[in-house]
Amino acid sequence: MYDMVDPLPGALKLPMPQFVTAWSIVDLVMVSLRTLEIPFIVAALLLIGRCQTDQNAVCTAGVRLALWLEFGMVSAITLLGMTGNIAMLCRRHWALWFSLGSHLVTLVSYGILVWQAMILSKGFERLAFIIAIIGVTLFIMLRCALLVFNFIAFFKAKAFFRERDGY
Numbered sequence: 001m002y003d004m005v006d007p008l009p010g011a012l013k014l015p016m017p018q019f020v021t022a023w024s025i026v027d028l029v030m031v032s033l034r035t036l037e038i039p040f041i042v043a044a045l046l047l048i049g050r051c052q053t054d055q056n057a058v059c060t061a062g063v064r065l066a067l068w069l070e071f072g073m074v075s076a077i078t079l080l081g082m083t084g085n086i087a088m089l090c091r092r093h094w095a096l097w098f099s100l101g102s103h104l105v106t107l108v109s110y111g112i113l114v115w116q117a118m119i120l121s122k123g124f125e126r127l128a129f130i131i132a133i134i135g136v137t138l139f140i141m142l143r144c145a146l147l148v149f150n151f152i153a154f155f156k157a158k159a160f161f162r163e164r165d166g167y
Contacts, residue, residue, distance in 0.1 A: 014160070014163065014164045016091055016157075016160060017156045017157070017160055019152070019153060019156055020088065020153045020156050020157045020160065021089065023149055023150070023152075023153040024085045024088040024089050024153065025085075025089070027081065027085050027150060027153075028081075028082065028085040028086065028089075030146070031077065031078055031081035031082050031085065031102075032082065034074060034077060034078055034081075035074075035078050037074050038071070038074055038075065038078070041067060041070055041071045041074065042071070044067055045064070045067050045068070045071065048063065048064050048067065062119045063116075063119055063120065066112065066115060066116045066119055069112050070109070070112060070116070073105055073108065073109040073112060074109075076101075076102075076105045077102055077105050077106055077109065080098045080099075080101040080102035080105060081098075081099075081102040083095075083098045084096075084097075084098030084099035084101070084102055085099070088157060093161040093165055095157070096154065096157060096158055096161065099150070099153075099154055099157075100154065102150075103147060103150055103151065103154070106143070106147060107147075110140050110143070113136055113139070113140065114136055114140075117132045117133060117135075117136045120132070121133075
């Protein structure tokens with residue numbers, strides 16, 4: 001009865017760039033693996049909740065806040081990343097917003113990671129602090145390399161949707 005009208009003739013037949021498809025699958029796997037972190041954070045929060053009466057150095061308010069922030073960051077990255085990657089594989093232009101949100105939350109989580117390393121290494125000798133900072137720096141460098149691929153895929157997808165949808 002009603003025919004579907006293609007606003008740009010042939011636009012729906014444009015193939016998604018292979019890099020975007022491949023990286024969406026890789027990122028979907030990595031985000032799915034990140035969800036495995038959630039039960040451990042919940043367990044750590046439960047353990048810290050139990051040791052409030054102890055005068056233990058680990059049971060500080062800063063560590064508890066850092067764990068809650070980490071829980072929020074992991075949950076947000078998981079929710080935004082999985083939604084964005086699945087929508088990207090389904091060729092939906094709104095996937096770009098979820099993808100961008102996931103990238104921004106990932107950048108914020110780097111700051112929280114540095115803050116956690118500084119809190120947990122407080123009170124230790126200088127060598128332990130230096131090792132913690134080096135470990136965090138190497139981890140952030142690796143994650144930044146992956147984030148570069150995410151941004152490349154983001155901009156390639158943005159160009160694809162601009163060409164396909166005309167905006």
